[in-house]
Amino acid sequence: MRCPLSEGRTQVVFGVGNPNADLMFVGEAPGQQEDLKGEPFVGRAGKLLDQLVMEEMGLSRESFYIANTVCCRPPGNRDPKPEEIEACQPWLEAKLELIDPKVIVTLGNFATKLLLNTTQGITKVRGRTYPYGKATLVPTFHPSAALQGGGGDVTSKMRADLVRAKKVLAAC
Numbered sequence: 509m510r511c512p513l514s515e516g517r518t519q520v521v522f523g524v525g526n527p528n529a530d531l532m533f534v535g536e537a538p539g540q541q542e543d544l545k546g547e548p549f550v551g552r553a554g555k556l557l558d559q560l561v562m563e564e565m566g567l568s569r570e571s572f573y574i575a576n577t578v579c580c581r582p583p584g585n586r587d588p589k590p591e592e593i594e595a596c597q598p599w600l601e602a603k604l605e606l607i608d609p610k611v612i613v614t615l616g617n618f619a620t621k622l623l624l625n626t627t628q629g630i631t632k633v634r635g636r637t638y639p640y641g642k643a644t645l646v647p648t649f650h651p652s653a654a655l656q657g658g659g660g661d662v663t664s665k666m667r668a669d670l671v672r673a674k675k676v677l678a679a680c
């Protein structure tokens with residue numbers, strides 16, 4: 509209850525997946541389906557992500573871990589506010605420390621800006637890798653960008669980023 513998002517949530521959406529995973533995804537915030545089910549990325553964006561990860565990396569949900577920058581659903585699916593992201597940051601940092609992934613894929617602007625400590629948008633920073641502690645960070649678009657009109661261009665760039673993440677994983 510560190511921020512006002514606690515007031516409207518059905519439940520905390522902590523994260524899901526393999527706690528010993530080498531690969532961890534960090535998204536934005538829970539939506540309606542996630543809030544109801546208590547699991548990240550269970551709606552349309554999650555299904556697209558699962559499909560792309562399977563097709564480009566050959567990995568299913570059980571093989572990786574996935575969480576968001578904030579654990580509680582912003583009302584009406586609005587963007588999380590900077591102070592909410594900051595309030596939830598200790599939980600995300602604890603998850604990153606406990607999972608200790610070799611590769612972190614950030615999905616979209618919020619996770620990418622937070623973990624890279626940058627104000628630059630995802631379109632500018634994607635296309636390469638970055639060190640993050642002992643891990644390697646691979647930024648890519650949020651799958652909802654592909655569903656909300658980004659279409660084939662966003663999807664093909666996400667595919668390229670996932671292949672990049674796969675190569676980093678293979679080299680670890």
Ligand code: SF4
Pocket residue numbers: 509510511512513514520578579580592595596597599
């Ligand atoms: S979003 Fe994070 S900090 Fe805010 S109430 Fe939920 S768990 Fe706590």
